[in-house]
Amino acid sequence: MQSIANTMHKKPKLRLAALLAAPILWLVVAYLGALATLLVTAFFTIDSFTGNVVQSFNLGNFQDMLTDAAYKNVVLRTLGIAISVTIICTILAIPMAFYMAKIAKPKSQKILVALILTPLWASYLVKIYAWRTMLEPGNGVLDWLLGPIGFNSPGFGGPAIIIGLSYLWLPYMILPIYAGLERLPNNLLDASGDLGAHNWYTFRRVVLPLIFPSLVAGSMFTFSLSLGDYITATIIGGKLQMLGNVVYQNFSINLPFAATIATIPVTIMAIYLWMVRRTGALASL
């Protein structure tokens, strides 16, 4: 033991190698390896008779995907849902986070943070199941609650998916904005006020630019988690399909095509992450 410790101490490279070996093996070889293999599969086809994967390189799947209008619609719908969810979460989160960070007294601040954190630990499925009972057309909770003031449940479908996903990811948007506002020194706000800016102007020109990395950090969750979701669409989406549903359905019948469809969200996410890296939001995660 002593001699190992000495060797390790004298050879920092050896120590580094020992630290890196297992995690790199896991993440690069196992995880990235699996992803790469899946990507390669996207260029294969399936034997329509036996259902086996035929390993001959061709672009047929991509051609099918790009030419069939049905897939284009699913992509646009999924993007629309992910963007709507991100916008709704941002609009809901900013005033909530602002009150928590700047107006609430320290004692209630602590309670409010706990109140936002708690639903993060409540099960994903339970939350969507809850919205199934909320949205149930006719005898759902929403109809019972808001019916008297003239609102009706939108039922299961696109709006339901947007509500459900916004519900799921809202805390992921509130928390980074809250953290960003906490880091924002109050005297910056005062300086802006002393220089004659109104509160709303200060908010737009001082607060918003400074918490922008936090907004981007939050959007990474709201956008990316919505982009690949298929469970929510299955439970409260009615007949509506998202990209994840198409991948899921093709998985057992035509793996190469499922892999082809899967490249869409991965590509969108890669572009998004690359753009996000430049805003420095990854560091504020």
Place this chain on the structure above:
Amino acid sequence: MDGASHRRTSEFVMTISKNARLLLASLLGVGLAFIYVPLTVVVINSFNSSRTFSWPPSELTTKWWMMALDNTGVRDALKWSIIAGLSATAIALVLGTSLAFAVSRYNFFGREVISLLVVLPISLPGVVTGIALNNAFTKQLGMSTGLLTVVIGHATFCIVVVYNNAVARLRRMGTSLQEASMDLGANGFTTFRLVTLPNMASALLAGGLLAFGLSFDEIVVTTFTAGPGIQTLPIWIYNNLFRPNQTPIVNVVAATLVFISIVPIYLSQRLSSDSSSGGRF
């Protein structure tokens, strides 16, 4: 979070008009209602005496809770969830911590890419990770899906939360304590055991808690890696969600999970975590 240090009440905040404050407070109230009404409905529904869904409940009962306690499907699912969660957490703790040490204490080629690499498994859609792992396990490696494949899948996306907590703590700790220990004659292992590890304990505990939480709640990757033999709790709920005669039991399980979500919050309030957000970020 050192936010408290500059929490001197600002003139800006003081000059926010009473109406604006009221508006912000009511928006917060609406937001909190949006978050908590559905969860409350789940809890109330578990006492709903009606066998099928009906709202509002005509009568309340605890008989479904008794039935759920005796349900072997639920108990088995809970058992698998705990086994898979603990195993994945253990692996994530080892891998995430060593990676954190490598990144924060050494300079090497590709160091900047690591933060992107660890976050990838939770950034990419679960369905993509799921089918990629399923394809690699069953088609390329000829393995059969089961507990092992579930644990491997879960550990992959759990590494990031341990890593984030460990990196933040290591950054805050600096190296002077370890140097002092080495100067006083302790070797690397002794220093790690007596100085570094105790200083990291609470960060690792927080990271481990989050990793277990992520694993316990995971459904998509599990769907593709579990195979028919293993049902974790989320898989059990999903499989029974559309079976009308199981509704009361599903309601009880759902309500239980809502109650359980308070436990980690309570624990993390007592732990000093490096991240104000509970470390998921």
